[in-house]
Amino acid sequence: MEILNTIRDVENYINGKFEKNNHLRLDVLSPIDGTKISSLPLSKSREIDAAVNAAKQAFHKWSSITLKERVQVFFKYRRLLEKNIDELSKLVQLENGKTYGEAKAEVEKAIELCEFAVSMPQIIVNEVQEVSKGVECKVERKPLGVVASINPFNFPNMVPHWSMPNALVLGNTMIMKPSELVPLSAVRMGELLKEAGLPDGVFNIVNGGKEVVEAICDHPDIKAVSFVGSTKVAKIVYKRATSNLKRCVALGGAKNHLLVLPDANPQMTASNVVASMSGCAGQRCMAASVMVGVDNIQHIIDKMVEDAKKLVPGDTLGSVISSEAKKRIEEYITQAENDGAKIILDGRNITVKGKEGGYYVGPTIIDHVTPEMSVAKEEIFGPVISIIRAKDLDEAIEIENGSNYGNAAAVFTRSGGLAKQVIQRASAGMIGVNIGVPVPREPFSFGGWNESKFGVCDITGRGSIEFWTQNKKTTTKWNPEAQTNWMS
Numbered sequence: 001m002e003i004l005n006t007i008r009d010v011e012n013y014i015n016g017k018f019e020k021n022n023h024l025r026l027d028v029l030s031p032i033d034g035t036k037i038s039s040l041p042l043s044k045s046r047e048i049d050a051a052v053n054a055a056k057q058a059f060h061k062w063s064s065i066t067l068k069e070r071v072q073v074f075f076k077y078r079r080l081l082e083k084n085i086d087e088l089s090k091l092v093q094l095e096n097g098k099t100y101g102e103a104k105a106e107v108e109k110a111i112e113l114c115e116f117a118v119s120m121p122q123i124i125v126n127e128v129q130e131v132s133k134g135v136e137c138k139v140e141r142k143p144l145g146v147v148a149s150i151n152p153f154n155f156p157n158m159v160p161h162w163s164m165p166n167a168l169v170l171g172n173t174m175i176m177k178p179s180e181l182v183p184l185s186a187v188r189m190g191e192l193l194k195e196a197g198l199p200d201g202v203f204n205i206v207n208g209g210k211e212v213v214e215a216i217c218d219h220p221d222i223k224a225v226s227f228v229g230s231t232k233v234a235k236i237v238y239k240r241a242t243s244n245l246k247r248c249v250a251l252g253g254a255k256n257h258l259l260v261l262p263d264a265n266p267q268m269t270a271s272n273v274v275a276s277m278s279g280c281a282g283q284r285c286m287a288a289s290v291m292v293g294v295d296n297i298q299h300i301i302d303k304m305v306e307d308a309k310k311l312v313p314g315d316t317l318g319s320v321i322s323s324e325a326k327k328r329i330e331e332y333i334t335q336a337e338n339d340g341a342k343i344i345l346d347g348r349n350i351t352v353k354g355k356e357g358g359y360y361v362g363p364t365i366i367d368h369v370t371p372e373m374s375v376a377k378e379e380i381f382g383p384v385i386s387i388i389r390a391k392d393l394d395e396a397i398e399i400e401n402g403s404n405y406g407n408a409a410a411v412f413t414r415s416g417g418l419a420k421q422v423i424q425r426a427s428a429g430m431i432g433v434n435i436g437v438p439v440p441r442e443p444f445s446f447g448g449w450n451e452s453k454f455g456v457c458d459i460t461g462r463g464s465i466e467f468w469t470q471n472k473k474t475t476t477k478w479n480p481e482a483q484t485n486w487m488s
């Protein structure tokens with residue numbers, strides 16, 4: 001890929017400079033073909049200390065300028081994302097393995113997230129009221145201070161933009177920790193923010209693994225942490241950050257159920273379900289993972305198999321992230337087979353000509369899965385869908401409600417009444433009606449329920465304003481000569 005010429009080893013970005021350290025380095029492999037494309041330092045708590053110091057120094061000035069001034073940087077940054085979209089998309093493709101189209105869609109979403117951030121001055125208008133004669137109460141939103149954002153591998157460009165633009169526009173300064181599997185997109189974020197005029201120290205990047213995350217959770221001067229990743233780690237981070245008295249929102253894994261009713265439009269449903277389970281090789285927290293087919297939906301399953309067979313690994317279907325991920329996904333399929341389910345489309349043991357070192361799993365459809373099987377309960381995070389047959393809608397909703405997760409759920413039907421029942425009774429934060437990936441667009445906020453999210457606020461949209469700010473309440477008396485009582 002031509003972009004390889006511009007890639008170098010990754011360093012931490014602290015106070016506006018990329019800094020080398022002498023720590024052990026981890027190789028970064030492209031999942032497309034398994035070749036080494038970069039390396040990153042496995043940083044320690046002292047790099048977090050340095051980044052926090054830089055962010056603390058920068059906070060006073062950055063938080064003192066007006067919101068309208070801060071958004072000017074993000075108007076420029078948004079334009080830079082647009083100008084560089086081809087390069088940024090290729091970078092995502094190279095480090096994550098998704099297709100170019102999927103990578104570009106991710107950067108487009110990052111642009112939309114910036115559009116929400118620059119609209120903050122139109123949204124945040126502080127409240128003032130004369131609460132008794134001559135006495136005014138005013139509520140203002142103020143930033144928290146130094147905050148942190150911890151990120152997963154599956155959206156190297158978009159997910160960091162869930163937190164970074166809003167947190168910074170609202171006056172905070174930030175330490176970002178990218179996934180050690182995909183650290184390259186964040187490097188360009190730092191460079192482009194600098195080009196857009198962001199003052200040094202406002203945005204810092206510290207690379208590494210678990211040790212960096214623990215140092216973030218423990219640092220007394222970090223006021224809030226946003227985390228996106230697996231439920232296992234979300235629980236660790238949420239507990240550790242909040243026990244250190246920080247605000248935390250921690251988004252975890254998912255097991256999204258799509259309920260398909262027999263009256264659903266067959267072609268539209270089949271294409272939507274297949275796109276949802278296979279997009280980004282199934283490595284989306286909004287991907288369809290279980291399809292609950294109500295009554296007789298065999299004609300829809302037949303069309304799904306037809307559609308899924310058209311996907312070409314290494315071309316229209318990207319790779320999964322690592323050889324471990326490929327192994328894990330294939331083990332789940334084998335386990336389902338051993339448990340008595342029927343593999344009606346099998347994506348195991350795929351190699352792509354010319355990319356033999358890459359990590360590919362073909363689209364996989366498993367029928368006659370039962371709710372207690374591991375493929376029905378656990379997050380697989382690959383292009384695999386498990387079909388559970390239900391006799392009626394009540395049983396289908398019960399199956400959905402039985403999941404520990406609760407990111408998304410969807411229903412496919414032509415009946416408004418039945419769709420409404422699912423909307424009301426599904427136990428998930430984001431619901432789709434005839435849509436397989438029901439991601440709320442800005443200004444609606446993103447966030448699931450149950451073990452898919454820990455913490456009070458959502459991570460994007462209006463929910464994030466609450467998360468990244470605190471209210472200052474000022475009471476002012478404009479007529480000091482007036483009689484004094486408890487209300488004045």
Ligand code: NAD
Pocket residue numbers: 150151152153154159177178179180208209210211213214228229230231233234236251252253254284285379381407448452
């Ligand atoms: P992950 O939990 O393995 O890693 C996320 C981050 O945590 C990384 O930066 C990693 O370095 C760090 N980390 C890993 N193990 C750690 C440990 N033991 N202690 C402290 N830090 C640790 O997640 P991933 O594999 O990078 O991403 C995929 C997961 O993210 C899936 O479960 C997916 O559903 C989830 N995800 C959820 C959402 C959502 O909105 N709910 C969005 C994207 C991804």
